[in-house]
Each structure stands twice: as structure tokens, then as C-alpha cells.
Amino acid sequence: xxxxxxxxxxxxxxxxxxxxxxxxxxxxxxxxxxxxxxxxxxxxxxxxxxxxxxxxxxxxxxxxxxxxxxxxxxxxxxxxxxxxxxxxxxxxxxxxxxxxxxxxxxxxxxxxxxxxxxxxxxxxxxxxxxxxxxxxxxxxxxxxxxxxxxxxxxxxxxxxxxxxxxxxxxxxxxxxxxxxxxxxxxxxxxxxxxxxxxxxxxxxxxxxxxxxxxxxxxxxxxxxxxxxxxxxxxxxxxxxxxxxxxxxxxxxxxxxxxxxxxxxxxxxxxxxxxxxxxxxxxxxxxxxxxxxxxxxxxxxxxxxxxxxxxxxxxxxxxxxxxxxxxxxxxxxxxxxxxxxxxxxxxxxxxxxxxxxxxxxxxxxxxxxxxxxxxxxxxxxxxxxxxxxxxxxxxxxxxxxxxxxxxxxxxxxxxxxxxxxxxxxxxxxxxxxxxxxxxxxxxxxxxxxxxx
Ligand SMILES: Nc1nc2c(c(=O)[nH]1)N[C@H]1C(S)=C(S)[C@@H](COP(=O)(O)O)O[C@H]1N2
Ligand SMILES: [Mo]
Numbered sequence: 001x002x003x004x005x006x007x008x009x010x011x012x013x014x015x016x017x018x019x020x021x022x023x024x025x026x027x028x029x030x031x032x033x034x035x036x037x038x039x040x041x042x043x044x045x046x047x048x049x050x051x052x053x054x055x056x057x058x059x060x061x062x063x064x065x066x067x068x069x070x071x072x073x074x075x076x077x078x079x080x081x082x083x084x085x086x087x088x089x090x091x092x093x094x095x096x097x098x099x100x101x102x103x104x105x106x107x108x109x110x111x112x113x114x115x116x117x118x119x120x121x122x123x124x125x126x127x128x129x130x131x132x133x134x135x136x137x138x139x140x141x142x143x144x145x146x147x148x149x150x151x152x153x154x155x156x157x158x159x160x161x162x163x164x165x166x167x168x169x170x171x172x173x174x175x176x177x178x179x180x181x182x183x184x185x186x187x188x189x190x191x192x193x194x195x196x197x198x199x200x201x202x203x204x205x206x207x208x209x210x211x212x213x214x215x216x217x218x219x220x221x222x223x224x225x226x227x228x229x230x231x232x233x234x235x236x237x238x239x240x241x242x243x244x245x246x247x248x249x250x251x252x253x254x255x256x257x258x259x260x261x262x263x264x265x266x267x268x269x270x271x272x273x274x275x276x277x278x279x280x281x282x283x284x285x286x287x288x289x290x291x292x293x294x295x296x297x298x299x300x301x302x303x304x305x306x307x308x309x310x311x312x313x314x315x316x317x318x319x320x321x322x323x324x325x326x327x328x329x330x331x332x333x334x335x336x337x338x339x340x341x342x343x344x345x346x347x348x349x350x351x352x353x354x355x356x357x358x359x360x361x362x363x364x365x366x367x368x369x370x371x372x373x374x375x376x377x378x379x380x381x382x383x384x385x386x387x388x389x390x391x392x393x394x395x396x397x398x399x400x401x402x403x404x405x406x407x408x409x410x411x412x413x414x415x416x417x418x419x420x421x422x423x424x425x426x427x428x429x430x431x432x433x434x435x436x437x438x439x440x441x442x443x444x445x446x447x448x449x450x451x
Contacts, residue, residue, distance in 0.1 A: 018356035021349035022377040026359035029330065029375055075113075084114055085183040094122030094221075097164065100189045102182035102334065103314045108361070108369040109159075110189035112244050117251045118164050118187065120286075121222035124271055128255040131219065133239070137276035140206035147255050150241065153196040158238060160261035160367045161336045162268055163188035163307045165291045171400065171415040176431040181317035184431070185310075185419070188336070190369035193259045194242035199234045202277075210279045216258055219273040226267050227281030228260065232305075236261050239272065262338030262367035263305050264414075266291050296408035309397050310416040311335035311345050311372070311389035322427030326380035331358070332373045337391035341365070344390040345372040351384035351420065351434050352399070358387070366392075378423065384434060385421045401435035 018025045075082065082104045088096035098117040100110055110116075128147050136142040167187035170177035177184050202214075207230070214233045218224040228237070238259040240248065248254040253270030260267050266286050281287065281303075292302040313333035316322055322329060331349075335342045341364050346355035358372035372387070389397040398406075400417035407414075422432040 018374075019348065019350070020354035021381075021383050022379055023347060023349045023354075023356045024375040024377060026357060026374045029373060030359060082114070084116065085179075085186075086117075092121075095120050097166075097187055099183045099186035101180070102186045102188070102312070103180050103317050103320075104182065105314075106332075106371075108190055108334070108371050109244065110191055110369075112191070112246065112249050112252070115162075115189040115191065115243070115249065115252055116164070116187045118166075118265060119220070119222075119251070120224060121220055123251050124220045125250070126219055126255075126271060131255055131271075131273070133256060133272060134274045135201060135205045135277070136274070137215070137278050138208040138211045139277050140208060141204065143201065143205050145201075147241070150196055150239065150256070153200060155194050155241075156197055156238065157192055157194040157242075158236070158259070158261060159190065159192045159365050160259065161188055161190040161307075161369050162259075162265055163310075163336070163338075164265035165304070165307070165413045167265075168310070168415040169412055171417055171419075172409075172411040176433050178318065178431065180319045181312060181314050181419075184318070185312050187265070188310075188369075190336070191243050192245070193238060193240040194245075195238045195240035195256075195259070198237040198239055198258070201239070202233060205277070207277050211277045213278045213281050215274075215276040215278055215282045215284075216267075216269040216272060217274040217276075218253075218269045219271040224266075224269055224286065225282055225284045226269060226287055227278075227284065227303075228258075228267055229305075230277075232260055232263065262307060262340075264291065264307055264338075267305070291413055293407060293413055294410040301407075301414075304414055305338075307336075307338035308414070308416050309335070309337035309339070309342070309389040309391040309395050311342075311387040311397055312419050313347070313385055313387050313421055316385070316423065316429045317421055318429055318431045320429045322378060322423060322429070325427045326378045329376045329378055330373055331376045331385060332371065333358075333387050335370045335372055335387070335389040336368065337389065337393075337395070338367060339395060340367065340392045342370040342389055343392045343394075345370070346388045346390070347372075347374045347376075348386045348388075349376055349383050352386055352418075355388065378427075380425065382425060383423045384432065385423065386418050388418050399435065400433060404435070 016024055084098040086098040100114050100116045133145045164187035168185045170184055212230050214228045240257050240259045256272045257270045258268050258272050292300050294300050315332050335345045345358045347358045348355045358374040361371040364370050403417040420432050420434050421429050423429050
């Protein structure tokens with residue numbers, strides 16, 4: 001095990017520590033000079049047995065033909081735990097959400113079958129041949145499109161995250177959630193969307209004087225409708241028909257949905273059927289009674305639109321165990337900001353006393369999931385891991401204490417505080433608060449239900 005000894009000696013050199021409690025320089029992985037070293041070292045005889053020898057070493061799957069072709073692929077049967085976690089409303093099963101298992105995924109793109117879902121009254125089974133989009137209201141030329149009409153326009157693709165305004169809302173609770181990272185923060189996913197820039201169609205409809213808002217309506221049994229400022233509609237808004245190269249999944253809005261990159265999920269109307277141009281917002285249920293919050297001043301925060309920067313260590317994270325204790329680990333996670341690119345992600349292994357910058361995996365795209373990584377040498381002692389995102393506007397992801405002081409105790413939406421994962425001496429990882437929540441005043445428990 002001479003190689004392993006060497007590696008340990010190298011890593012204990014003090015110059016390579018980037019911050020307290022074992023965080024190492026982010027470039028160590030990139031330089032290729034550091035392997036985790038978890039492969040089994042074969043003895044000479046093992047190595048011979050692995051090749052062509054007297055005993056047939058071939059596993060059973062090499063001794064019979066494999067499965068046949070199939071028209072549409074599924075994940076390996078061995079990956080059957082990589083699934084969404086669904087939490088329907090107790091009263092109405094068609095209303096609820098399902099979370100993306102962020103802690104079980106890698107890279108930055110969410111597979112279509114694992115994109116989170118949020119429906120207020122189920123997934124409509126609508127006929128794409130009959131479905132139409134109407135653009136009307138304060139316009140010179142009201143227009144109606146079949147899906148085949150929309151598909152004739154020049155299409156454009158854009159990678160961006162989609163996040164429900166209610167994502168991570170368990171963070172408002174006094175008791176730390178015990179859910180896995182994805183089942184706590186996974187009302188967020190990231191896809192490549194392809195469709196028609198909304199501005200193209202709005203120009204054709206010729207908006208009248210005084211148009212300031214667009215009221216968008218979905219063709220589901222909830223008839224979701226929300227209001228969108230004209231500037232966003234004329235900016236990077238898109239009418240998406242495709243998701244990661246294939247037509248939208250029914251649960252994500254087939255055959256047509258609105259995509260407003262970086263803006264809260266509820267505005268991204270699925271099964272889109274109507275866009276009404278108006279001089280005022282609709283003041284609909286989901287922009288007044290919901291997706292707003294009462295502040296300590298007694299005023300309500302409404303039309304918050306942009307999802308502020310957030311980051312989250314996905315591994316190691318809540319519910320995992322560091323098996324090779326103590327030793328060298330890769331800390332990895334995701335960061336995103338509705339305002340643009342992620343500029344930096346700092347990681348701490350000592351509960352925020354010291355921080356080191358993580359490596360950001362290229363390409364770092366605006367309003368998209370950004371993967372970060374940093375090597376960590378765990379000593380075997382208890383540790384608290386944190387990540388903190390900074391976006392290109394200079395906005396810094398707040399500590400929970402700061403967010404609570406700003407928003408008060410009536411929060412339910414727009415929770416983006418720094419997350420703490422505690423590692424105990426056994427290597428078990430759990431979610432903790434480090435802000436002594438008892439001192440932050442009394443508050444009613446957050447109702448985890450959806451309505
Ligand atoms: N028509 C319609 N659009 C909708 C919703 C809905 O219930 N009906 N839910 C909204 C909410 S609250 C969110 S967070 C996103 C979720 O999109 P997804 O299910 O594709 O992840 O869709 C939005 N668009
Ligand atoms: Mo949402």
C-alpha cells in the first residue's frame with residue numbers, strides 16, 4: 001500500500017489545506033495528482049485470475065445474450081431507488097408536489113422522468129391536436145395557434161433551472177427537517193427547454209398602448225392563472241415545446257408551457273392556453289393569497305418573481321454515512337441564481353468559521369444549476385458542512401439567522417438560507433441549525449400541506 005501511504009503524507013502538508021477542519025485546495029482534483037484511492041489493490045494472483053485463465057472468470061451476463069432492443073429506454077433496475085418523492089394534499093390527491101432526488105443525481109441536468117412536479121389539480125390529458133394558444137386582450141391582432149403552427153417558428157434552446165417558490169420551505173420550521181437533501185430542496189430541477197421566444201409572437205399580436213402585464217392561463221382543471229410583467233415577457237421568456245430534446249412530459253406541461261428563466265415556478269404556466277395582454281395584473285389567488293409573505297412590518301411581500309441565489313451540498317448530505325472513515329472525500333453540490341451566473345461557492349467544514357472556494361464545473365451558465373466540488377480530508381471528528389453561493393450581482397446567500405431576522409416568522413415561501421449538514425463521529429450526516437432557533441421568537445409551525 002505504498003501509494004496510499006504517500007498520498008496520506010502529501011495531504012497532511014499544511015500548505016494544501018484551504019480552510020479549517022480539513023478542506024483542501026479545490027484544484028487538487030483537477031491537477032489529477034489526487035485520487036480518492038478507493039479501488040481495491042489486486043495481488044499478483046488476483047490480477048491473473050481477472051484475465052483469461054484456466055478457470056472461467058466470466059460473470060453470468062457474459063455467458064448469455066443480452067436483452068433485446070426496446071422503443072423507449074428505462075433506467076437500470078438496479079437504480080430503482082432513484083425516484084421522486086411525492087407528497088399529495090391530504091384532502092385532494094391531485095394537488096401536491098413531488099421532489100427531484102438531487103442527492104442521488106450528478107451533473108447539472110435533471111432527467112425528464114425525475115423533474116419535480118407541482119400540480120394544483122392533476123395532470124390534464126389533453127389532445128395536442130385540439131389544444132390551442134390564444135393571444136388576446138389589449139392587442140391590435142388577436143392570434144390563435146395550433147401546436148403545429150408554433151412548431152413552424154424558428155426554435156431556440158435555453159438551459160435554465162425551474163424552482164417552486166415553496167421549495168425548501170421546511171427550513172422555516174423550528175425543528176430541522178430530517179429529509180434527504182433532494183426531498184427537502186428538490187422542488188428545483190434544471191433542463192434544456194426548446195421553443196419559440198415569446199417576444200416573437202407578442203410582436204405579431206401588436207400590443208396596444210398601456211400594456212404592462214400578461215395574464216397567462218393553463219388548460220388544467222385548476223385553470224392556473226398568473227400575471228407577468230411585459231418586460232420579462234419581451235425578454236428571455238419562452239413558449240417551450242421540448243424538454244431535454246423530447247416533447248414536454250405531460251406532468252411538466254405537454255404540449256406547451258411558459259418558461260421564465262430564473263423566475264419562480266408558479267409563473268411558468270403549464271398546459272398554456274391563453275395569454276391576455278393587460279394594463280394591470282389579475283391579482284389571482286396564486287399571486288395574492290399564495291406565493292406572498294407577511295413581513296415583520298405587517299406588510300406583505302408580493303410579486304417577488306426572481307429566485308435568489310441558493311446552494312446546497314448534495315453529497316455528503318442528510319441520511320448518508322461516510323463509510324471510509326476517516327479519509328479523503330469529495331464534497332459536491334449545486335448552486336443557482338435567478339439573477340444570472342453563479343460567481344463563487346464557498347464551503348466550510350467548521351460550521352462557518354473558515355471558508356474555502358469550491359471548484360465550479362464548466363460551463364457555468366446563467367440561471368442554471370452550477371455543480372461545485374471541493375476535496376475534504378475528514379479527520380473522524382464531528383464537523384458541520386456548509387455551502388454559500390455568491391452570484392454575479394454580488395448577492396450572497398444568507399445564513400438562516402439573517403433570513404429569519406429579515407422575513408420574520410410567518411415565512412412559507414422563498415427560503416434560500418445556507419444549509420448545515422452535521423457529520424458525527426460515526427460518519428452519519430444529519431441536518432442541523434446552528435442559530436439557536438429558540439431565541440428567535442415564537443411562531444406557528446409551518447403547515448407542510450399544499451393547497
Ligand atoms: N397550469 C398550471 N401551471 C402550473 C401549475 C399548475 O398547477 N397548473 N403549477 C405551478 C407551480 S406552483 C410550479 S412550481 C411549476 C411546477 O412545474 P413542474 O411541475 O413542471 O415542475 O408549475 C407551475 N405551473
Ligand atoms: Mo410552485
